[in-house]
Amino acid sequence: MTFFRILILVFLFTASVDSMAQRVVEKYPNGQKKYQGRTENNLKTGTHKYWYENGELQKEEKYNDLGAVIRLREWNEQGELIRDEKPEEVLEGFREKLFNETNWIGQDGIFFHKLKGANELQQRTDYNGIVIHYATYLENGKELDNSFRTKSPLLVQFNSKNLVDGFLRGLRFFEKGDNGYIKVPYDLAYGKDGAPGIPGYANIYFHVLVLDIR
Incomplete structure (x- = not known):
């Protein structure tokens, strides 16, 4: 190899x-x-x-x-x-099952589950930005975006107007080193109309690895 x-x-x-x-x-x-x-x-x-x-x-x-x-x-x-x-089809089925069987916790419509880190309903508000790797999926497991593949971390500013509101709110439950998933309902994501490649009324799932907070 x-x-x-x-x-x-x-x-x-x-x-x-x-x-x-x-x-x-x-x-x-x-x-x-x-x-x-x-x-x-x-x-x-x-x-x-x-x-x-x-x-x-x-x-x-x-x-x-x-x-x-x-x-x-x-x-x-x-x-x-x-x-x-068809490996990606197999992965999509695995993700869909994972999303359906995960024990989500959350509040105000935002849900999350950490693979690493504390699964507690305690939001952090003492930082303005967060550096993450992320992947985005539909409920059926289809992948929409993935910074893990491109090896390009994303700096998220919490005052950003260009990101899904539910995603920003979900990130507030994460700290440096945390690794987990965020589930965002359609009304806090792309709504009833959807977006290119995203159907209307679609719940969106994010896999997040926090590299740093600022």
Whole structure:
């Protein structure tokens, strides 16, 4: 795995660049293509293919715009399909079950559950900002956004007018080092009309890891 990662890094430096996208191609010593794929903003996107040295397709990975694997197929050297999975669908089902079975606590319509940290109804009001990693989901487990993948923490200012009100209120229950989920009802999220990619009347779920408070 380490050698493979080194190869990827080497080819990233020699790949052609189109805006923020990078096309990566690897070849065997005999000139046969070994790997081909694209990254954008440090995330794998689109279709990534791997070949055996004899030219037969070995593996094909398809990624969505968030960098999540939505389909994975593998073949043996004779060209026979030996694996066909949709990992993101499995994760969506897992998340939906998790959201339905979680013991939420909350007040005034905002609910949360911490995997790490105190599950207490005590809001913090002595800081103005909070630095977090976060992921956003619909109730059916579909992922909407994810800073864990992009490795880009978000600085949230509590006087912000650009974020969901219920999310800001839920963050007030979190402290540095806390890791958990916030459940925001539709009327404190995107309302009855929804937003691009978000249906109306949708409850929104946030996974939050607090890196710092300010």
